[in-house]
Amino acid sequence: MSATLSSTRDVVVTGADTRLGFATAQRVIADGDTVIAHILDKNHADETVQRLQATARPGQIRMVQADFTRLAEVDELGRTLAAEFDRLDALINVASIAAPDARTHTEDGHELTFQVNYLAPQRLTMALLPALEAARGRVVTVTSKLHAAGTIDYSDLDRRRGIYTPLAIYAQSKLALTMFSRSLAETGPDGLTSLSVHPADFEIDLPRLRSHRAAPLDAAAALLVHLAAPGTPVTNGGYYEGAQPSNAAALVRNSRARTRLAAWSNQLAHVA
Numbered sequence: 001m002s003a004t005l006s007s008t009r010d011v012v013v014t015g016a017d018t019r020l021g022f023a024t025a026q027r028v029i030a031d032g033d034t035v036i037a038h039i040l041d042k043n044h045a046d047e048t049v050q051r052l053q054a055t056a057r058p059g060q061i062r063m064v065q066a067d068f069t070r071l072a073e074v075d076e077l078g079r080t081l082a083a084e085f086d087r088l089d090a091l092i093n094v095a096s097i098a099a100p101d102a103r104t105h106t107e108d109g110h111e112l113t114f115q116v117n118y119l120a121p122q123r124l125t126m127a128l129l130p131a132l133e134a135a136r137g138r139v140v141t142v143t144s145k146l147h148a149a150g151t152i153d154y155s156d157l158d159r160r161r162g163i164y165t166p167l168a169i170y171a172q173s174k175l176a177l178t179m180f181s182r183s184l185a186e187t188g189p190d191g192l193t194s195l196s197v198h199p200a201d202f203e204i205d206l207p208r209l210r211s212h213r214a215a216p217l218d219a220a221a222a223l224l225v226h227l228a229a230p231g232t233p234v235t236n237g238g239y240y241e242g243a244q245p246s247n248a249a250a251l252v253r254n255s256r257a258r259t260r261l262a263a264w265s266n267q268l269a270h271v272a
Contacts, residue, residue, distance in 0.1 A: 008034050008060075009089035010085060010087065010090075011088075011091075011225075012035075012092065012128070013025045013036070014091075014092070014093050016035075016039055016052070016063075016094075017039045017040055017048045018094065018095065019204070019217055020199075020217050020220060020221060021037075021094040022048065023217040023220070024225060025037045026055065027221045028225055029052065029056045029060055030055065033089075035052070036063075036064060037049070037061055037062070038065070040066070041067070042065050042067070049063045068095055069106045069107070069108075069116060071108045071115070071120065071123065074124055079127065081127070082127055082128060082130065082131060087134045087135040088131040088132050088134075088137055089228075089230070090137050090228040092224050092228055093141040095116070096116065096204075097113060097117065098166065098170060098205045099170040100113070101166060102164070103159065103160075111157070114169070116173075117170070119268070121141065121177065121180075122176075125184065136192070137192065138192075138193040138195075138234075139181070139193070139195075140195060140228045141180075141181045141195070142196075142204075142224065143181070144170070144171075144174040144205070145198045146167070147178045148248070149168070150174060152251060153172075157264075167206075170205070175249060175251060175252070178249070179251060179252050179257065179261050180258075181194050182237045182258060183261075184237075185238075186255075193234060194236065196239050197224065197239070197242075198239075199220040199223050199224055199240075200217065200220040200242075204220070227243075239252065
């Protein structure tokens with residue numbers, strides 16, 4: 001795909017084996033574009049691709065897999081896509097999890113939710129920047145309005161001490177992700193557009209907080225694809241609740257706080 005011109009757009013959707021990720025990938029297909037569908041769990045790969053192919057034309061789906069609980073797999077995915085695609089029109093960061101009930105750490109040594117919801121998408125996005133820059137592309141990142149309740153404790157980002165509460169852990173991960181999205185708009189390459197969005201009127205990752213566990217996600221998926229389209233007017237670096245711009249948490253608006261988080265993240269990537 002990188003060597004040929006095409007009238008269709010190439011759109012990466014992470015977490016295509018999650019409910020919102022799958023609905024988003026379906027929407028990209030319905031719009032006639034090519035979806036690079038990222039699968040978190042290899043055990044779901046065949047089923048997910050078969051379901052997507054039911055409405056796709058030949059060659060419209062490129063399936064890739066990386067377990068976000070393993071940063072080596074995230075880095076390998078980034079290298080693979082960067083080598084295959086000279087241009088990427090959009091990256092829609094959907095992959096996300098709710099915090100587990102008990103304190104959990106990955107083999108990389110990070111708190112599980114912080115790694116899956118922030119570290120992994122941050123690293124993948126950075127790896128794909130050259131291809132996104134070439135297309136003057138967009139990065140649309142799914143966050144949560146609960147990010148406003150989060151805190152960033154650099155002395156214990158992996159939450160090895162103190163009281164563990166799943167909601168606080170989840171909020172921290174979404175705060176970091178929203179801060180990254182804003183920083184990317186300000187420090188990323190010229191022509192790149194980055195924004196974060198809480199796409200529904202309920203917490204998609206936290207079914208325990210809502211009664212409509214199986215609520216359809218078609219409208220949320222359509223919104224993500226709409227925001228990722230080049231003709232859609234958006235605020236670069238903006239935070240959206242649904243289709244409307246909204247006020248992000250104070251730390252998201254604090255350039256010094258975002259610079260500190262970026263320095264910490266980049267140092268971690270260099271160590272790896």
